[in-house]
Amino acid sequence: MESLFTWNFASEIVLSTFRMATPLLLVALAELYSERAGLVNIGLDGIMSFGALAGFMISYLTGNPFLGILAGALGGVLVNMVYAFCTVTLCAEQTVYGMALNIFAPAISAFIYRVYFGVSSTLAQATLMKTIAIPVLKDIPFIGPLLFNQTPMVYFAYLMVPFTAVFFNRTKAGLSYKSVGEYPKAAETLGINVVRQKYVACIICGLLAGIGGAYLTTCYVNTYSDGIVAGRGFIALSAVIFGHWTGSGVLMACLLFGFCDALQLKLQIISKDTPYQLFQMIPYVCTLAALAIMGAKKAGPKAKGKPYLREER
Amino acid sequence: MKLGGKSENIIIPLIAVILAFLIGGVIIAALGSNPVDAVGYLVQGAFGSKTNIGATLVKVTPLIFTGLCACFAYRCGVFNLGGEGQFIMGAVTAVWVTVSWGLEGPLACAAALLLGAVAGGIWGAIPGILKVFRGLNEMIVSIMLNYVATLFMGWVYTELLRDGSVPQTFPVPDASKLGRLMPGMRATWGLVIAVLIAAGIYYFLFNTSKGFQLRAVGLNATASRYQGFNVKRYMLFSFIVSGAIAGLGGAIELVGTQFRLMSGFALGFGFDGVAIALIAQLNPLATVLVAYFFAVLRTGATTMQVGSGVPTSVIDIIQALVIIFAVAGMAFVRLPGFKQRMLNRQRGKKEE
Incomplete structure (x- = not known):
């Protein structure tokens, strides 16, 4: 256990924290865009699993x-359109449809994989995305090689954070976007097309969550298996709550959960005597503990989870 | 059709099933098999012989429990997605009681069932407590606990109660196993317990004042609070009972059917339960029927795969489509536009 605090160990942890946090971040941002338009989508796991399959198949x-x-x-967009149609147009209950996606999308993914690769095939392997070092930044001592020698998707995910923050707080489009999630009636009277905005939100959500899923099979591991998502969608969902529906808050939450994931992988290697299952519990238990300590303040979009009917008073 | 009446509660799921099967048929045809043959194999697999009927009844038992688990919590307005974790904790407790207490016989079996239900109840209480006292989203908490329970079970079968070189627990001793309904059929008394519990829940929800209050909390928590109902207590109560149902189901599955814990135990039962409860419109008795339908699909699918080469995962898609269509259908008929059209039509008929 003395090796715990060496430089090497710390740098590996930092490196893998950023890698582990990337899919969470992408998906948490997806949920953020969805909830900002008043749509709570608990089907992220499902969207991710389909994204993971699509990404794997095409890259293979x-x-x-x-x-x-x-x-x-x-x-991701395709799958989320089912959710969009049912919750926005038909005003079905959002949690129920999120759940439907969680059942539907993994079933389809498993089916396509099995039909294409056969039931008992050896694991097919796809090409992994290569890391790209950013010319000047990578030479910064200490953090350079850690943060600026990653796959492009990692940069994309982290750049989305400031973009999201600026979009929601500094642009007119972002403010009217948020108004749909806060008080759709008022937004509608100001000439914002609430239904269209909600569909746009679903497209963005599907896009980012699909990328988050594809990240798992194109940047993280080079195979696809059922259950590859392993509840990351739900961890991302808690990251949005934990991060109080802001871009930076979500980033911090994802880094925390990514750190837990990185730590448990490392601990599994270091301490072989301890049952590995106990370490694997760490990310889930930490998520729970973080949420329990924080409590749920009454934050977030006011109209989240509520269906919007134009005709209703 | 009467608006908000019971007819649409039956018609819509039926239409959903038919639509899902049509799409399933198209998929099967696209794979180059004959859909009619495939369905033939499916029916044969589920009902073809006494053994097959028994196999379906074995499969339906755990699904009734997880379905009732989801149904009961959602009646009180809380979404328990942790049925799988609670089911697993019940099974882990049951294996612990029967294997390492040194007890054997019916007493051990009864103790396993009782403590399994208690363990499920405790596991279900965690999201309930966090929801009521800390305001956390119960869906996230219960899902996280599923993963924790699955990993805990992994620890139990790879180390704590491991039997030899294969990662699985010791088997339940023969004397402590749950009895079978009739010789030659694998279905156990667990099925009877499941149906009795469904009936009990139905009675509680629709024929007692507490059940009425619980449903009222589920329909409108704010109004119930003003009415003086203890909303928090009902939510916590429904979570504990819901968890206990799943835990009992896990214990029954272990001492009645599986006898050992191993990798893949209970995988997907939780979400299946949620799907079943939703298609059944949260009616406990309908939950039993829908669970039976799911079990028929499951057992039939294996024969279908052998007979016509259609992979069993087609069934998963059909199930998922049923829930999508059923819920979309219910939402559609509740839309104001649709209601208006139906009202207009009724009015038109009267004027004629």
């Missing part, structure tokens, strides 16, 4: 992980 077939990411994004 073309050998190009970037096309895989693109396919994951499209797949």
